[in-house]
Amino acid sequence: MAMAARLRSSITGFTNSLISDSLSSHRSTVTISQQLRNFASGSAPKDVKIKVPVAMFGGSGNYASALYIAAAKANALEKVESELADFVSATTKATTFSQFMKDLAVPADIRVKAINEISAQAKFSDITKNFLVVLADNGRLRHVDTISKRFSDLTMAHRGEVKAIVTTVIPLPPAEEKELKETLQEILGKGKKVHLEQKIDPSILGGLVVEFGQKVFDMSIKTRARQMERFLRDPVNFDA
Structure with missing residues (x-):
């Protein structure tokens, strides 16, 4: 089995059998x-x-x-x-x-x-x-x-693997996943191996977010939209 x-x-x-069990408890x-x-x-x-x-x-x-x-x-x-x-x-x-x-x-x-x-x-x-x-x-x-x-x-x-978490709206196609993994592997260099983990989050709207070691590469449409919104709200200095 x-x-x-x-x-x-x-x-x-x-x-x-949980309900019928009446063992007494004692803590170490x-x-x-x-x-x-x-x-x-x-x-x-x-x-x-x-x-x-x-x-x-x-x-x-x-x-x-x-x-x-x-x-x-x-x-x-x-x-x-x-x-x-x-x-x-x-x-x-x-x-x-x-x-x-x-x-x-x-x-x-x-x-x-x-x-x-x-x-x-x-x-x-x-x-x-x-x-x-x-x-x-x-x-x-x-x-x-x-x-x-x-x-x-x-x-x-211990195995020399580094976890990379990629967040997308829909699962990455195998070809794109392979390309991303190869790119991250090039960044790591020899002696380390990329372990790619996919997460699905519709709230990012599109694009992807990659968490790699201590770095975060945010290429999501949601973040780009926020950056554009902040840019449009900044006052325009025509004198400059």
Whole structure:
């Protein structure tokens, strides 16, 4: 059975039993930061030194960094990335479970039990399972989508990939997408690889917006119209 099918089956089975589950909750006295340090250092030999390729900040950044260190030490970055993405995709489609993850009133023990059952049926690696358990125990499952995206940013940086987000009104035709990707690749030069992600936003009216590294190239009709409007409103100095 495919990973996605196993996930859907296990999530459905668990959500059907949520109402009847009455486990009591108890919280660990270990702080979240200490849990993350323990998680990152406890999955591989201690003599392996790993540094994140990109500095991450904030709560989701801390979790993503801890997961990256643990997965890198175990040489399982791609596997963990795939499993986490599958989990996010499956839970997004399961409305009841998605609400369950966001409900802080649900006891921690029930959240942990859910993750253990789902991970076992989906046959997740220990790193992915243990990480999701940390999220469940700390009431952070509701942030798993954001954490997964930031983790992917780290794995992309590890592979030498640079994300470029292109926003258009309609999807770019394959030929134009290929041309844009080649242009961005030329800007990057050798040693880096462009990972192009398309977003659709009718509000830009036309043209495109490219977010590339720390740069934004705004060639949208909406922005051009605003620039023209400001130009027309400026007073005209005929003496000049």
